[in-house]
């Protein structure tokens with residue numbers, strides 16, 4: 022059972038969004054090809070889904086501005102512009118994404134007191150989203166991960182997948198992902214690779230079977 026996990030391919034992380042990842046929308050056609058030609062049994066998409074007063078927003082912390090380092094519930098927290106607020110256009114999936122090919126949506130970031138980069142659990146690791154149980158019940162044997170942004174939510178999701186689904190082969194599809202900071206992307210790929218996650222391209226994935 023082969024699964025594709027698309028991370029946060031939402032308007033907010035593409036050009037014109039509130040927290041744009043440079044060229045984020047470039048992953049959309051690649052994700053669509055993976056959905057159509059990757060021969061996946063299961064396609065899951067995560068969706069950042071914040072209340073308007075989410076504590077990771079700089080707007081909620083007087084005297085702060087986006088991309089300052091602050092704290093949230095006593096832990097270090099990068100402060101973000103308001104983004105992906107529940108029910109807004111910013112939180113919707115990119116309109117070009119083949120939504121009909123997605124079997125399951127996993128929302129995250131709904132608790133205002135903790136951020137959730139990972140699609141599997143909150144950053145403080147106390148609350149699970151339920152995705153690992155869902156994938157275990159589905160009986161997946163391999164999980165390919167890609168999307169936005171490589172150096173935050175994609176990396177966190179891939180590392181959690183590796184830790185929480187030890188029997189599953191985890192791969193990161195590099196060209197189907199974009200990051201915020203080039204140095205951060207490089208470090209993220211090194212960290213994923215060191216954790217035993219295979220780094221692949223969409224061409225390898227599509228041509229591999």
Ligand SMILES: [Zn+2]
Nearest residue numbers: 069071105130
């Ligand atoms: Zn967020």
